[in-house]
Amino acid sequence: MEKLYVHELRPDGEVSTVGLFYSRTEAEHIVAQLRSLPEKQNCRYEIVEAVAHSSSTSLRRATREPAKE
Amino acid sequence: MRGTTPRREQGMADPVLASMVQAMGLETAPHFAAATPKIQAYRDRWAELAKFRDGSVNVQRLQVNDTAEMTRRIKAKALELGANMVGICRLQPRMIDLGEDLPHEFVIVSCVTEDYEKVLHGANAVEEEAMRTYAKCTEIATELAAHIRGMGYPARAHHNGGSEVQAIPIFYQVGFGELGRHGSLINEKYGASFRPGFVTTDLPLTEDKPREFGVQDFCMNCNVCRRNCPGDAIPDDHVITHGIKRWLIDLEKCYPYSRLRDEYCHLCVDVCPYNVKSHPDTYRHFMKERKRIGYKTPKSW
Numbered sequence: 001m002e003k004l005y006v007h008e009l010r011p012d013g014e015v016s017t018v019g020l021f022y023s024r025t026e027a028e029h030i031v032a033q034l035r036s037l038p039e040k041q042n043c044r045y046e047i048v049e050a051v052a053h054s055s056s057t058s059l060r061r062a063t064r065e066p067a068k069e
Numbered sequence: 070m071r072g073t074t075p076r077r078e079q080g081m082a083d084p085v086l087a088s089m090v091q092a093m094g095l096e097t098a099p100h101f102a103a104a105t106p107k108i109q110a111y112r113d114r115w116a117e118l119a120k121f122r123d124g125s126v127n128v129q130r131l132q133v134n135d136t137a138e139m140t141r142r143i144k145a146k147a148l149e150l151g152a153n154m155v156g157i158c159r160l161q162p163r164m165i166d167l168g169e170d171l172p173h174e175f176v177i178v179s180c181v182t183e184d185y186e187k188v189l190h191g192a193n194a195v196e197e198e199a200m201r202t203y204a205k206c207t208e209i210a211t212e213l214a215a216h217i218r219g220m221g222y223p224a225r226a227h228h229n230g231g232s233e234v235q236a237i238p239i240f241y242q243v244g245f246g247e248l249g250r251h252g253s254l255i256n257e258k259y260g261a262s263f264r265p266g267f268v269t270t271d272l273p274l275t276e277d278k279p280r281e282f283g284v285q286d287f288c289m290n291c292n293v294c295r296r297n298c299p300g301d302a303i304p305d306d307h308v309i310t311h312g313i314k315r316w317l318i319d320l321e322k323c324y325p326y327s328r329l330r331d332e333y334c335h336l337c338v339d340v341c342p343y344n345v346k347s348h349p350d351t352y353r354h355f356m357k358e359r360k361r362i363g364y365k366t367p368k369s370w
């Protein structure tokens with residue numbers, strides 16, 4: 001499954017992450033909605049692929065059993 | 070006021086869950102299909118109250134000359150209805166779902182705490198407790214909104230039966246606590262073992278203030294939730310949203326344990342060391358059991 005961050009780049013230089021989305025269509029839809037807001041007219045948006053976290057690819061997972069609850 | 074925060078759809082309306090369920094050749098998530106009669110009754114309760122979220126406002130408006138006194142009265146009313154914590158803040162666009170328009174000025178959040186002892190009785194007991202708490206929050210929010218409309222001010226309840234507000238930014242703003250690595254807000258006294266209901270209104274009130282007590286710094290080093298997550302869904306790294314650290318849970322990894330099997334998964338919250346303050350003995354007992362079956366526990370144990 002595709003994983004994409006949407007970042008909001010504000011005119012003052014601040015970067016705020018909007019969220020993690022699981023398809024480009026969904027991420028683009030969110031960006032379009034944000035761009036339509038008057039108070040967001042001066043913001044820019046970027047959609048970037050989420051890089052796998054180190055914990056998700058470590059050996060730890062292979063050595064651990066699933067929860068038994 | 071127009072909202073700016075995207076809502077993650079719940080249940081089968083969530084496209085991530087829907088696609089995973091479809092890939093399994095099922096119509097609904099196994100977890101939802103396995104609901105006990107008690108859990109179903111709680112779900113029915115908030116669905117039943119959905120139609121009372123909003124309503125007509127008394128034309129005889131009560132004049133508010135002392136907002137501090139009105140705030141005290143509203144908080145007392147919420148506590149009388151069964152809430153354990155009540156907070157109030159001015160509604161901001163980031164507290165409202167993207168695309169929704171909420172015309173109100175303030176938001177009142179009432180929280181009911183969960184009985185943490187249920188962790189010793191298995192996943193179904195924990196889930197039933199969570200659903201009981203949500204149903205209670207729904208009743209409180211519904212009653213409180215009706216009470217405010219009775220005073221002549223618009224008021225709408227937001228709960229599991231219907232909502233246009235975002236819990237975490239409101240929790241933070243009213244000073245309930247800070248966002249933890251597991252994605253839930255951590256309160257100093259109750260950990261993350263509580264559930265909310267909300268009322269948005271134009272009733273003049275006094276705002277509470279955010280309160281930080283080191284949660285986000287603690288979460289940077291603790292990692293107990295991450296190491297206990299059976300799906301490895303809690304990330305190492307954080308992002309920043311509105312200047313606050315946020316660890317975004319990987320739903321594709323979470324759902325096989327929390328939605329695609331019969332049993333509930335609430336482990337990330339249950340193992341959080343912030344539960345130790347309110348339930349020291351239960352927490353120690355629970356974590357000893359986690360350790361016995363091979364999971365990480367806080368360093369000093």
